[in-house]
Amino acid sequence: MKFIRKEFENDQTAYVDAYILDGEISYQITRQRPALIICPGGGYLMRATKEKEAVAMEFLSKGYHCFVLNYTTYFNERMTSLDRIPPVNPNGYFPNQILELMETMHWIHTNAKEWNIDNKNIFVSGFSAGGHLAAFLSNHWNDSTYTKLLPFSVKENELRPRGVILGYPMLCTDTVDYLQKHCGDDELIKHQSEYISDCLYQNKQPSFEMLKKLDNLEAINENTTPTFIWTTREDAIVDPKNALTYIHRLMELNIDCELHMYSHGPHGLALATKEYAKNKNEIDENIHSWVHLAQEWMDRQTLKG
Template sequence: MKIETLRLYEDREDVTLTSYILDDSAELSASAKRPAIIINPGGAYITISDREAEPVAMKFCGMGFQTFVLKYSVINGNENAWPKNMDILPARNKTVEYPAALLELGKSILLIKCRAEEWHIDITQIGICGFSAGAHNCTLYASSWFRSVLTKGLHAMEEELHPAFCIAGYPFVDWELEYNLGLDEATRNAYRWMYFDFFGDADPIPERMRECSPNYLVTEKTIPTFIWTTSTDQAVDPRHSIRLVSAMAECGVPYEFHIFGEGQHGLALADITTSQNEDDINNTVAQWIPLVDRWLKRIVRFV
């Protein structure tokens, strides 16, 4: 396997794309081109979760994909850790605000297409996968790849930015939803940080929130999406996923949706590979892996 970490900006080391490229072998049809997938870990746009990064990439490598992990712009990117005091908002950093992460995902697709021959990748079969806030970035991209925020922002044509599919694990989707929920103080503070980091404003106006909520942006051009969550997620309400699925159903977008009965937030692979403790291991939720594998085999072309 060839592993390489590339900076998306010359002057920043916090925003990177790491490639995990399977080695060529005469036994593995070396000339064949593989599909690719870009993993977007979660972290509330505050940090980047390691649990939702390389372990997930390795799982998709095992499914036959060339895989990539995108560390996109977040407020605590250099430290890659949660702030010790979340009662006080950080200094504003416009370089991490919307549409930074969205543009970085588009930039990653363009970079992969640029090196597709070297990496043996089928440029028509590049997908995106995210968890929590990373799933927000992916589902936002899934309905925005053709919009001017990306085409003008990256000086690219729609077809150059078009991904083949999207996978979203316990996605944060609707920025307005949390304003209508009774959250405890610690969770509310975390969300204030998240809103501030993304919008530059801890209390953005409703119109601004809707502009960046994937459930309001779904059209017939939204790409096929696999969504999963749990009904007991304490950090990202399952209604985020339900609202996104409802919008996709209204627009006739191909989707598959699984909501598991029990499981906390941030389970990632839900097995020992991504566990910090026993609560992170959930054999039922871990079934999302074989489920998504079967779904991918229906919609992705393996040359």
């Protein structure tokens, strides 16, 4: 396996960690493999550790080249207390994050032959805010509003993922209201919601029109890519009902989709295994089944060619 770190010119805090599998699978026999870009969550304020390398290791073992996108965040360090607000990253505002994801897609296509990547089967996964980012690419991969901002000429369809895998995704713009109502007495999380709004809209109290522009439920169209979603009914950070609405709209357009709604479990479980769990409540073999289900779904997409 080859490891490469690619940094972005616009912000050196953002980078891609690439895990490239060996092309030779047996003596003088090489194989092109599919690729998976992984976008961790963190409310666009930081990047969740358990949704990065851990996920990459899981899918590397299943034959996917993996690319962990450490996109630009609003803060350069984690906010841990209301007594100290970290400095704001001047480059940490949307749409820089979607441009970095698009540039990652372009980078993979550019090196696909050398790395033995099947460039017709590049998938993108995202968790929570990373799910918003992955879904945004799924809906806006050919949107000139963003592609015209890129530092390269886009080739036909190179920014289009083969499919997206979304874990407890932040799909629409009622996230702040839902979070305030359901996250209990966690004042730190409640206070962070205003920074999420500032990151996305450059406004801590965005208007309805501002919210609509970044709402993935509004953005679904006939060119939206196939989508796999998993979430939990008990999620107190992101409204799980939005996943149902998202899938329903995909079905209306006859876009391939799959949804798994687990009956219990908090937000942010990632793999739900003991290796990355903070406590026993974050270990759940049933929820870990999403990995196998997602792999089967991606394999079916790949077979479609």
